[in-house]
Amino acid sequence: MSKEWPLWEIFIRGQHGMSHRHVGSLHAPDEEMAIKNARDVYTRRNEGVSIWVVEAKHISASSPEEKGPLYEPSNSKVYRHPTFFDIPEDVGHM
Amino acid sequence: MQDQDALFQFLLRMGDNTLVLGHRVSEWCGVSPVLEEDIALANTALDMIGQTQFWLGLAGEVEGKGRTADDLAFLRDVWDFRNVLLVELPNGDFGQTLMRQFLFDAWASIMLGHLMTSTDKRVADIAEKASKEVAYHVERSAGTVVGLGDGTPESHAKMQAALDLLYPYVGELFESDDVDAAMVSAGIAPDPASLRDAYDALIERVLTEATLTVPASKFTHKGGRTGYMHTEHLGHMLTQMQWLQRAYPGATW
Numbered sequence: 001m002s003k004e005w006p007l008w009e010i011f012i013r014g015q016h017g018m019s020h021r022h023v024g025s026l027h028a029p030d031e032e033m034a035i036k037n038a039r040d041v042y043t044r045r046n047e048g049v050s051i052w053v054v055e056a057k058h059i060s061a062s063s064p065e066e067k068g069p070l071y072e073p074s075n076s077k078v079y080r081h082p083t084f085f086d087i088p089e090d091v092g093h094m
Numbered sequence: 095m096q097d098q099d100a101l102f103q104f105l106l107r108m109g110d111n112t113l114v115l116g117h118r119v120s121e122w123c124g125v126s127p128v129l130e131e132d133i134a135l136a137n138t139a140l141d142m143i144g145q146t147q148f149w150l151g152l153a154g155e156v157e158g159k160g161r162t163a164d165d166l167a168f169l170r171d172v173w174d175f176r177n178v179l180l181v182e183l184p185n186g187d188f189g190q191t192l193m194r195q196f197l198f199d200a201w202a203s204i205m206l207g208h209l210m211t212s213t214d215k216r217v218a219d220i221a222e223k224a225s226k227e228v229a230y231h232v233e234r235s236a237g238t239v240v241g242l243g244d245g246t247p248e249s250h251a252k253m254q255a256a257l258d259l260l261y262p263y264v265g266e267l268f269e270s271d272d273v274d275a276a277m278v279s280a281g282i283a284p285d286p287a288s289l290r291d292a293y294d295a296l297i298e299r300v301l302t303e304a305t306l307t308v309p310a311s312k313f314t315h316k317g318g319r320t321g322y323m324h325t326e327h328l329g330h331m332l333t334q335m336q337w338l339q340r341a342y343p344g345a346t347w
Contacts (some may be wrong), residue, residue, distance in 0.1 A: 028130060
């Protein structure tokens with residue numbers, strides 16, 4: 001058995017209405033302690049209103065070697081960005 | 095005893111508890127077993143030092159001799175401290191530190207709950223602010239006590255040893271004297287003895303979950319909160335805590 005606590009990825013929501021954002025990782029023996037540790041490590045300057053913790057092993061990641069097939073086909077397709085619309089000024093920032 | 099004298103003594107007791115324990119806990123800064131606990135303990139220590147500023151600040155105001163919280167913290171010697179003996183004991187191992195923290199946090203959470211209804215608004219305001227911090231402290235220390243108590247055979251044995259060592263210091267938190275009687279009659283603070291049942295219920299629940307056995311004897315070491323006699327450990331701690339102001343009087347940042 002490993003003597004190290006498992007690694008947890010920490011996501012914090014800064015304000016109501018915003019999405020949770022990855023802020024870093026830490027070690028903890030279980031999910032409750034992971035939340036407590038995240039509170040102490042990442043929110044002591046009033047950064048958050050909500051904490052998610054996910055054990056790192058449960059995150060599946062894309063492989064950097066596959067970046068060609070994954071991302072390059074969209075390089076030449078600028079029309080996929082919705083930048084060809086005129087937005088009235090009084091709409092403000094979208 | 096004059097009411098203001100009694101209030102001053104009461105405030106010293108509150109402030110010295112958080113000052114001495116806050117300093118003790120800060121001794122873990124940089125040397126805790128894991129980074130996360132290091133930060134958590136430093137946060138707890140800072141919370142307690144913050145509470146100390148309020149309690150001793152008000153104490154200085156009530157005393158009326160122009161002493162600040164800093165004066166009271168750094169320029170008194172051992173015999174003038176009014177903290178319970180529990181908080182001045184050396185940290186021991188990590189488990190012992192967390193056991194002491196839990197035994198103190200449990201008391202503080204109950205005490206502050208009562209002080210929030212104090213007739214002295216200044217006391218009630220400090221209690222309200224501190225109680226939010228202490229609610230988290232007791233959740234965290236209780237969780238760690240359960241985790242380690244109900245952990246491996248080694249961690250269980252260490253936590254039981256810590257409880258056996260520290261429990262004979264718990265009773266001092268519930269001693270009552272004429273300072274307390276004056277606080278009760280003025281409606282400023284509850285009789286410490288009246289908090290014992292709630293305290294026993296709280297720690298019993300947590301320590302049972304932690305598979306630990308509370309010692310049967312209610313014998314208690316005491317003398318800190320009355321100033322009758324401290325352990326030899328407090329003086330050594332003060333040589334660390336106070337050395338800068340002693341060596342360089344009036345030094346500021």
